[in-house]
Amino acid sequence: MKDLKAQIKIIVCLSFLASTLSLSVFGQTVISGKVTENNGVSIPGANVYLEGTYDGVSTDDNGNFSFQTSETGTQTLVVSFLSFETYTLVADVGKMQRLTIKLREDVNSLDTVVISAGTFEASDNSKVSVLKPLDVVTTASALGDFVGALQTLPGTTTVSEDGRLFVRGGDAGETQIFIDGIRVFTPYSPTTNNIPTRGRYSPFLFDGITFSTGGYSAEYGQALSSVLLLNTIDEPDQEKTDIAIMTVGGGLGNTQKWKNSSLSINATYINLAPYIAILPDRNDWQKPFEGYAGEAVFRQKIGDGLFKLYAAFDGTNFELTQEDIDYSEGIPFKLNNSNFYTNASYTDNLGDSWKLFGGGSFTHSNTDLGIFDADLNDIENSAHIKLKLRKRFSNRVKLSFGAEQFLTDFEETFREEAIFETYGFQNNISAAFAETDLIFSKKFAMKLGARAEYSALFNDFTVSPRVSVAYKTGQHSQLSLAYGDFFQQPNSDVLKFESKLEAQKTQHYILNYQYSANNRIFRAEAYRKQYDKLIKYNTEMASFDTNFTNEGDGYAQGVDVFWRDNKSIKNVDYWVSYSYLDTERNYLNFPTAAVPSFANTHNVSVVGKYWIEDWKSQIGFSHQYGSGRTYTNPNEPGFLQQKTRDYHSTSFNWAYLISQQQILYFSINNVFAFENVNGYQYASTPDASGNFSRRSLKPAADQFFFVGFFWTISDDGSDNQLDKL
């Protein structure tokens, strides 16, 4: 008993001695442990330290660390290492011994899986980027039109006389365009039947383009097939003036910068008269195509927030006599269109990882059409207002939700001799959406969303779920799946006559495989699209006495393949797209289900660019192939039963850098002057022998030549024409 007491005394003494020693003599606590990955593999070189102190160390080759500190009490231990999430431990320093710290991989890293089903991006830092922003202006066939560049991607169909985007068996109206998240109601300039239209907006004002061919986010609605998202540049690099002199017109741009704001303006004038005087086309012009456009972007930083105002005004007019099989004299046709679009948006960080986006757009479009003696005037006023909130709970969990309102007021006036009719519609749609991004690991991510819409016109309520998942199958490869329901109201051609209808519907099922490494990217995507509630009617042309229903339906399915490589051959960048499409639909006034004339089975695009250092030149070419398109031959039984010959067009361009700031650009579309036929027009009545005669629908010109000189003047003389290449 005595012994024990003595022992305890000694122990107490010793421990007291030890503790005072450690405090007063050394005054140090040892912090130690091991840093590993989740799977137990040790991490050498990680930074381990007590926050706000000088005490810390890098882990050794086995991931072990040990250091001394004079700090006491509760401290924050931080472990950081590249490509991993920073780890923090708040505890008493006395308890920081023999720690085992597992770092979680940083899902912001480049090798994290990305949801890529359906989506093509043209941007710089995106992991799924297939196009670069400059491809818009360097693709030979595109002629500086962003829509033209997107037509070299798989999933699009060659409808060369139209110029708009036809995606996966959908017609052009099934694709919606958004600028900074806000809808563009009238994105294309009007043209004649045989000249493709162009996007209204200058590609130089945008620095990010996302093109989705299906399965897109719940944030976007009123699009059955596809969305195209354009983002304007947040902050221009420097002040400059751009001058363009072209065979078809000219352009002038200027950017001014101030401390917290900047303004870019851009004006273009196009007149085809001189070109047509030298190289006449198939049209009988009274007044060749003339267009003018002005655009301005103003940006203002307000604290952490950014306000952007975009405004564009453009006008188009022309007059010609259109060839027609039923009128030997042709049809006199004139058009005068003016279009105003403005878009304002504001983004701000609200703190605590909340982000606010608010924006709105207004469109005013006025089109005057003259056909024979009839005069048709369309006035459309549309607006879109949107509010969105986004919360980042962590790198792995994000939530966004919002609400939006679309307003359209459409009025048409028809005048012919004594007839004078005015009709139209008002279409208001309210919508709400919510979506969550979940990244479970570098290998597995999911996006879940839903969208609800209410149409005041139809008194109809729709809900569309959207789901996509992505799984990484290897270091460079991944699989994505997407499903979604999409609703869109019939367009103004129908709504101006009938408003007791419902929204049309598609369902998308998408399976995507992507391999990307070393500047090479391969994508293959299989999809099935189910159309439902399409508009049907019972007359030859839609008009007042037409009976409209939602009884149409259809499907589209196919495979899209994309390959891009700018590694294998020095100074050469090329991509190849192939699309296979199988589609039929029974809609409009189709007597049976058939392949519509804008859909063909096979489409191939090959685009190549070659940089010749010694010539300071970039040479580009592109080839578009489209298999035949359907048409109805009334001389034989059936509907849309025949196909045109295949479509071929090879384009070539050459950009020569005269100096850092001056560029000379030359291009030819359809170099080999292949005679393409887009379809046939048959006479409405048979001739004496009972045969319906026909004429082929050909492009206005088989070839198009373009020469342009572009000059950028900037303060320090360093901004250069490479931007335009």
Added chain:
Amino acid sequence: MKKLILFCFMMISCIGISQSKYEDGMRKAFELWGSEKPWEAANLFERISTAEVDNWLPAYYVAQINVIYSFEEKDATKLKAQMDKALEFLNLAKGISKDNAELLVLDALWHTVWIAYDGQQYGMKYSGKVAQLYQQALQLAPDNPHVVFGKAEWDMGSARFFGQPLDPYCADLQRAIELFSTFKPETEFHPSYGENRAKELAEKTCK
């Protein structure tokens, strides 16, 4: 009274310790960097930056090491991770020290890394930005040799790319070398790199 004196004394000695801790730490970090252990140096700079929240230098060096070693990085994933880290600390430094020409030069260098990594993709996008950053730095510190040298080197690179004569920039380079010869960093830890590299470049390209 005694207590107060003692307290004052303690305060002074604490500050003294803190200062020497900073100096010891910075010296140690430069030593590690000098002995081919840049990442350990970067770790130490990072630790110092958490302790010295009002000093932009440690954060600057974390960013600088990540930028410099990114010039040779070919692995896109690693490159992006390093560049993200560099940007994080560059922004941290910018938050501490506003309108700092040294930070603008590093920012220009950060963009140059991307251009060097993939000229086709980033050259066109970032070259305007780089030019603007040097311009801005030159306005803030027209006689800082790092600014003058950085700008001259960049201008020479673009001139070479466009096959234009380098002579106009040789004068700038010469001026940078002159500025270097009289340049005194504010403290021993302020940026002092570049003199030899400027001379080498002049030797190579401007005869």
